[in-house]
Amino acid sequence: MSEGRAPSEQQDEVGFDGRQFARSLPSLPGVYRMLDAAGEALYVGKALALDKRVASYFSGKPTSMRIAHMLSQVASMEVSITRTEGEALLLENELIKSLRPRYNILLRDDKSYPFVHFSAHPFPKVGFYRGSRKVGGRFFGPYPGAHAVRETLALLHKLFRLRSCEDSVYSGRSRPCLQHQIGRCSAPCVGLISEPDYAESLRQAALFLEGRSDALVEQLTERMQEAAQELKFEQAAKARDVIARLRGAQAKQFVEHADADLDAIAVELRGYQACVVVLSFRNGVNLGTRSYFPSIGSEVDEPELLAAFITQHYLQVPPPRELLVEHELAEREVIEAALGETCGRRLRIRHGVRGHRAQFLELARKTAQASLTSRLDSGKLQQQRLQSLTDLLGVAEAPQRIECFDISHTQGEATVASCVVFGTDGADRSAYRRFNISGITPGDDYAAMQQALSRRFRQAAERGELPDLLLIDGGMGQLKQAISVLSELGIANLSLVGVAKGEERKPGMETLVLPDGRELRPGPQSLGLQLIQQVRDEAHRFAITGHRGRRAKARVQSTLQNIEGVGPKRRVALLTHFGGLAGVKAAGVEELSAVEGINEALARRIYAALRGIDEEGMGQEGEQQA
Template identity: 30%
Template sequence: MEQHILEHKCFRSVGSRAWEREHEEIFVVVHKIADKIKSFPETPGVYRFFGKNKILYIGKAKNLKKRVQSYFRTSIKEFKTNKLVERIEDLDYLTTNNETEALLLEQNLIKSNQPQFNILLRDDKTFPYIKIDDAHDYPSITFKRTTKAEKNLFGPFISAKGTRTAITELQKALKLRTCNDIFFSNRTRPCLQYQIGKCSAPCVGFISKNDYQKDIDTTKSILKGNFKKILKNLAIEMKDYSANEKFEKAGVVKRKIRILERVEESQIIFSGGDQTKVVSVASSGEDVCFVVIDIEMNSFTNIRRFSFKNKVNKSELNLMEEFISRLILSNPQIKEIVCSNEKFHSPFFPNIKISFPTSGKKKRWIDMAKRNAKNLLSLKLQRSNKYSLSINYLKENFDINEEDISIVGFDVSGGVGDIQTVSCVFFNSEGPIKSKYRFYHVPLKHAKSDLSALLFGVKKYLKNNFSINLIIIDGGLTHLKYIENGLGKKAFEVVSIGKGEKRKYGIENLFFKKNKVEFRHDDSMSKIFLDVRDEAHRFALKNFRSTKRKNLTQHFLQDIPGIGPKIISRIYREFKSLEDLSKEDYLSSALKLGINPMKAKKIHDFLKEMYN
């Protein structure tokens, strides 16, 4: 009976035997899914739906068999759920001991696999971290902004200013280096930081590796909030020095204690207090926006905004449950959630207080979160509407659906004979996807013309194997023909945007296939084309200027780890040009330069791309 329901669900819109015979291969998939679901246990766990070579959806269930069967019942009417089911080609499950374990496993799998139909959180900002690079014998302590935590990062912290202050204070107390590795490896005498008492000068051997590592371990302990233990140990150390009449060393330790006490009191690094999160949501159709206000020590510290697509039409209550679960799992120090939805309740976190205020300070926090969530949603909807006419044009002329839009824009910066670079930007129907941006230096053999440089950039970007259905290049009909001839047979369309009359913005021409479209006659459909072109130009200009500035202050070979001014000087003494070096065997050049063969190979590979 269950198998019959499953088959009926997947083929309820078929309508004829002829269609069934024509699509006979789909029946095999359905029978396979029906047979698999029969074997699912009635226990807690996580289930996964697979499409063509990728995971479509990951979910948790108290009863795996019943939950998965519910997707295939004829009573399911939601369009988006039907859309998911139609793509399913396989499924599997993982059992857990209880619902809480299922929740933890589900969130970890979603985080690592990023399925298309799950909630994919995208915070709109990066966070300040303190980085300690353990790969170096004498690790540096530096400031870093990123959206993802890594093994050697501590944080995220409340504010960038506070994080930089923390680094300064830790440097004063423990005299850690903050310089980059190239600067460190080329020092022959202590720098100014040592002279003013803010560094122990490990670059010239003024401190042993073991002693420096002790200071690094102390720093890590402080960044984890272990102030009391560290201060207690330092107090014991100070007393020992005093007892042995080593008063200078005792004075150094005393200064460390004062600085660290100031850091602890001002709560620059680690608040030590319970955290409260104020959460509100706003949604419209597929677009969902959450705002989280961070509260520490009963005062406002930060506000974060998240957005995602609700592709399976979940209710706001279910969205709130899933979002808050992920929020708590990623922030174990949370003690209270102040929520805007009075119906929300989570049995998975009994130790966390859930409150729904109706007055007072917490009510003002909720109102603030609601306003911000609505504002963020409004901005997202405006952005979506901005491209509506362009999306219709893509559908009519290129047969590209809104959910499949994958556009890449290319632009070249730099003149012939100078440094040339190619920028690549990626857009979907919502706008830019910066994780898929790329920036390439053009080898000398391709830098003879803009056309050759552009073709090089397009071919190199295609090696990323991103799904692409349209390429936009900045140039006229000549550029379009050159790129199309250079690429040969392709699974995507190529268009070019050329300057129009008097080269004014907004009256450009769009060239594709054998067509020429003048934007001045209908600029409503030009939005996405011009935005991609302009973003590619902005990205190209930014990186080109950065490259030019960098080349004015240091040699480009210093981009290679372990290559500094001394080795570069040797290269110019031993070889007439870098081109001659690129033609020499790397083992031979290693002997001539007196360097490690692996370093010589890195230089050789770097130059080979430029000259060969």
């Protein structure tokens, strides 16, 4: 590997001459670093051919505002030549972690992941472990978070009665502890279980952690039957109880293949805020999810964020055999090769998956949406964004109550208006309202907005529920409807802002329209605009959810008798399996699919019909209807 830096004569009063620098580079793989005037790293990137990659930045118009802004600060560049592109990928990751460049995607370096640990002892302790794995014993994991480990340990101790105490406590016991009394430890400390019997419990626990629950259940079933035949009913009852708990654990994990070894990775991007969620399965066991909030610092797209996350994350953590993503990655083969080389086995990155794998991705995506929403609602960040919004709009005080209205319909059908409310602590979902719009020309968004605002504000002044800031999703046309309604109702001194979509509908490029005709374009880095985006997006989501529900109710009746494909035999099977219609309504798609004669497609149809939604809108939560 060799290093190079831009010669001093290539930097003059005009600025850095990127074209000249690119012409001096070889057509070899390597890593380049862009530096500002103070020598601080702006960006680190890798390339198969350094000359072509660097030249692409300085030939023609920059592809985005982010790139243009970055290039305007470049004072010099450095390069490191590598033998392969895979080696360049590894070096790029190390430099990103050490230099923390302003324009790279930065993932917090979390070096310590939790494991389930069987200690090296004649009667091993089974417990939580985080740190170096140089200590003796056996490890299972890593798990995505401490909560997943503790849930697993609670189940292990309940199922197999394995000790959880430290060796110092174990050696000093003279009588069984509380864990034995509540049935979570077999008390090897006082000799209530032999070493071979404890080893057998430990073997069963290992089978469970390895995802081989089916084999374990078969073994326990045989022992239960043998014990019953020998009239050892207490032993048979214990085996029966363990089998029942194992079945419950299997149902919660819901994995198609017992040997599933994969991570489903989903991304949620809102302006300059991002969340990446990893849903992990190891040996068929669902280890749960973990959320990451990388620092992106500039405008990126989801494939770019995914590639950066995968590279940085799995060079710290052993990857599974399979990674599921929602987007095709431009450098998928390079990343697969580099990560495969570090872990010593083949790794596949797959997108466009179907079946259960698609469901895993959907679960990860919903978790990412919820996690980012929760983070954006956090107190400290919310206060910063409120203050930024106050400065942006030039008002005297930060708004304590923000309301936003949006309209949703399908070619004029089932028009619904939404009103969402945000306070100083974030979304106030108990105050959300929907308005079913009627008596207007289908598709007339202006009339729909006027009707919704009239219904909302007719008695608002008397009840003291006026917002400090009213956001309208739309431009001047929609804003005029709000001005007209408020004027007719005699409501004054209410801040109004129209939120018009920006160029190519890109997030962060919105135009804020004020009643006096002024237009503000604060840009994607504005915390105030990020808050407005969050409120507007929530109003949009809430309106679409209401519209889909209203549209589906007009098309589908929510009784088993009227669901296509559910005849008398299947109705009896459903009602018998779940103990009545209430049980059927409470069941999920996977539980419905487990009933004899009900496939997944029919289960989804039943689930949707009993909730008054269409299959497209499945998964959206119900909220208050005005």
